[in-house]
Amino acid sequence: MSEAVLGAPVAAPRAPASPWGLLLRRLVRRKLVLLSLFVLLVVGVCAAGAPWLAPYAPTRMDVAHRLSAPSARHWLGSDDFGRDTLSRCMWGARLSLSCGLMVVLLSLVCGTVLGIVSGYVRRLDGLLMRVTDALMAFPDILLAIALMAALGASLFDVVIALAFVYTPRVARVARGATLVLRELQFVEASEALGASDGRVMLHHILPNLISPLLVQGTFIFAAAILTEAALSFLGAGVPPPNPTWGNMIAMAQQYMQRAEWLILAPGICIALTVLSLQMVGDGLRDALDPKLRRLT
Amino acid sequence: MTSYMLRRLAGMVVVMFIVASIVFVIAHVIPGDPAAVMLGSDATAADVAALRARMGLDAPLVLQYLRFLIAAAHLDLGESIFLNRSVVAALAERAPLTLQLTVLAAALAIGIGVPVGVISAVKRGSVLDQAVTALSMTAASLPSFWIGLTLIEYLAVRLGILPVAGYGPPDADMLERLRFLILPAIAVGVPNSALIIRFTRTGMLDVLQEDYVRTARAKGLSPRMVIVKHAFRNARTSVLTVIGITVAGLLGGAIVTETVFALPGVGNLIVSAVLRRDYPVIQGALLVISGVYVLVNLGVDLLYAVLDPRVRY
Numbered sequence: 069m070s071e072a073v074l075g076a077p078v079a080a081p082r083a084p085a086s087p088w089g090l091l092l093r094r095l096v097r098r099k100l101v102l103l104s105l106f107v108l109l110v111v112g113v114c115a116a117g118a119p120w121l122a123p124y125a126p127t128r129m130d131v132a133h134r135l136s137a138p139s140a141r142h143w144l145g146s147d148d149f150g151r152d153t154l155s156r157c158m159w160g161a162r163l164s165l166s167c168g169l170m171v172v173l174l175s176l177v178c179g180t181v182l183g184i185v186s187g188y189v190r191r192l193d194g195l196l197m198r199v200t201d202a203l204m205a206f207p208d209i210l211l212a213i214a215l216m217a218a219l220g221a222s223l224f225d226v227v228i229a230l231a232f233v234y235t236p237r238v239a240r241v242a243r244g245a246t247l248v249l250r251e252l253q254f255v256e257a258s259e260a261l262g263a264s265d266g267r268v269m270l271h272h273i274l275p276n277l278i279s280p281l282l283v284q285g286t287f288i289f290a291a292a293i294l295t296e297a298a299l300s301f302l303g304a305g306v307p308p309p310n311p312t313w314g315n316m317i318a319m320a321q322q323y324m325q326r327a328e329w330l331i332l333a334p335g336i337c338i339a340l341t342v343l344s345l346q347m348v349g350d351g352l353r354d355a356l357d358p359k360l361r362r363l364t
Numbered sequence: 365m366t367s368y369m370l371r372r373l374a375g376m377v378v379v380m381f382i383v384a385s386i387v388f389v390i391a392h393v394i395p396g397d398p399a400a401v402m403l404g405s406d407a408t409a410a411d412v413a414a415l416r417a418r419m420g421l422d423a424p425l426v427l428q429y430l431r432f433l434i435a436a437a438h439l440d441l442g443e444s445i446f447l448n449r450s451v452v453a454a455l456a457e458r459a460p461l462t463l464q465l466t467v468l469a470a471a472l473a474i475g476i477g478v479p480v481g482v483i484s485a486v487k488r489g490s491v492l493d494q495a496v497t498a499l500s501m502t503a504a505s506l507p508s509f510w511i512g513l514t515l516i517e518y519l520a521v522r523l524g525i526l527p528v529a530g531y532g533p534p535d536a537d538m539l540e541r542l543r544f545l546i547l548p549a550i551a552v553g554v555p556n557s558a559l560i561i562r563f564t565r566t567g568m569l570d571v572l573q574e575d576y577v578r579t580a581r582a583k584g585l586s587p588r589m590v591i592v593k594h595a596f597r598n599a600r601t602s603v604l605t606v607i608g609i610t611v612a613g614l615l616g617g618a619i620v621t622e623t624v625f626a627l628p629g630v631g632n633l634i635v636s637a638v639l640r641r642d643y644p645v646i647q648g649a650l651l652v653i654s655g656v657y658v659l660v661n662l663g664v665d666l667l668y669a670v671l672d673p674r675v676r677y
Binding site: 198202204205207209214216218298301317321325328335338340342 | 505
């Protein structure tokens with residue numbers, strides 16, 4: 069509470085802060101969120117820079133040093149083909165993050181359109197919401213794996229399948245917020261001035277959905293990474309030899325007793341990334357919604 | 365109440381109808397011929413044609429859709445070519461194991477989630493609360509299959525406390541079987557307890573701020589009485605809500621975890637069906653599992669009225 073009271077007057081005299089600057093400042097004030105952002109930055113740099121930063125190529129075999137424990141040569145050990153675990157984790161990050169990001173973007177776009185239309189054009193609401201109800205009756209992984217059976221096994225197919233899984237969640241959030249917004253006076257005023265449905269949705273409702281969608285997008289990012297890992301683990305995701313965190317764990321299963329680092333390294337990568345995303349999501353929600361702050 | 369139940373049941377039928385339509389679409393958007401995909405690359409054209417006829421794939425799509433809906437409404441989910449038996453029989457054989465695992469995992473998730481959530485709300489802001497929040501968020505960030513594998517390695521292989529995998533000899537009794545389900549239930553239950561902790565904590569925090577809780581404290585009731593008899597009673601509805609949501613996570617976790625522990629349940633059936641493109645089994649499993657989810661959530665909605673007399677339908 070005191071934060072909210074003190075925050076505004078301190079921030080105001082410095083500079084007319086942009087909403088994004090203000091948001092960032094509120095976010096980094098919490099140490100855990102700051103730490104999470106740092107972790108995500110590191111994972112992001114590893115992912116983007118894997119071709120240059122990784123000590124070895126992810127598929128380079130070194131049979132003389134197979135299943136070697138962490139050492140100066142292989143910081144995180146090597147697998148049964150002598151491939152470097154660190155390099156594979158970095159390339160895995162590349163795949164997981166790019167997959168997660170594409171899923172977030174795709175499901176945000178589709179879900180937002182569906183949600184706004186459903187919330188604003190009431191004739192379509194019943195049908196669209198029953199469809200999201202039905203889609204949400206499937207556990208994430210079940211719907212994803214069934215779609216993978218129908219689609220194929222490439223990164224593109226994984227993205228499509230997961231976007232399909234997470235679109236209803238975005239639609240729900242967008243619809244809920246739209247229902248509140250459409251009763252507000254500025255929307256009513258705009259309608260009274262003769263604005264078309266499309267104009268109201270695009271210029272008045274959409275801009276006000278950005279905060280809830282940003283929060284939801286972060287959580288979907290985390291969930292998508294977990295589901296993608298499960299798909300790869302089950303052999304229904306991006307196929308080997310491309311390293312993903314999930315298929316690394318699947319392959320490490322049989323060497324668990326001899327080489328536990330093989331299973332620990334990708335598992336910790338998943339956990340750190342997902343945890344950081346959830347922390348940032350929580351931080352964003354608190355920063356954007358002052359009402360929620362008292363509960364945390 | 366009766367009219368509400370009827371409305372809810374009608375709504376459920378509509379949702380299940382849409383679920384069935386989605387399932388049909390998923391199985392029919394496959395690029396290429398499902399019969400050819402199922403038989404593999406060395407099948408002859410005659411084999412494919414025969415399978416197409418057997419699966420009814422040569423009928424017009426609309427007719428296939430109607431047949432599928434009518435059959436599904438009669439709980440006829442078709443035949444699995446790979447298993448050479450009806451999908452219903454295959455699912456029925458494996459359902460008890462998955463059900464046991466899910467119930468055990470749910471008990472664990474609730475058993476951890478509710479008390480920890482309550483304590484964390486009561487001790488809000490304390491070191492304990494922060495530790496619990498951090499731990500539960502970490503648990504929710506771990507893939508259940510990874511938890512399962514680490515449990516196998518450290519508790520089963522190294523310490524030998526519990527069986528590594530499988531479901532025991534065929535003549536094993538229930539109690540012996542239960543030992544095989546402990547580690548899988550932990551792998552599924554622990555990540556899912558995180559959401560329950562969070563909802564319980566938030567629900568309790570809301571209630572603890574109410575005037576009547578302060579009144580109860582002021583009139584000298586012991587803190588335990590205030591929390592258990594006054595606050596928690598009213599936080600139960602938010603606990604119920606999250607349990608309804610968690611069912612999907614538990615069922616999903618069970619599907620993946622069965623593979624890790626080589627448990628012959630529905631999850632194992634689904635994963636092998638996906639890997640060999642056994643579409644009738646995939647369709648059937650999707651329908652049954654979403655049906656379970658819808659039913660549980662209907663139950664949750666009805667329980668609201670039992671737990672909270674203010675809820676009137």
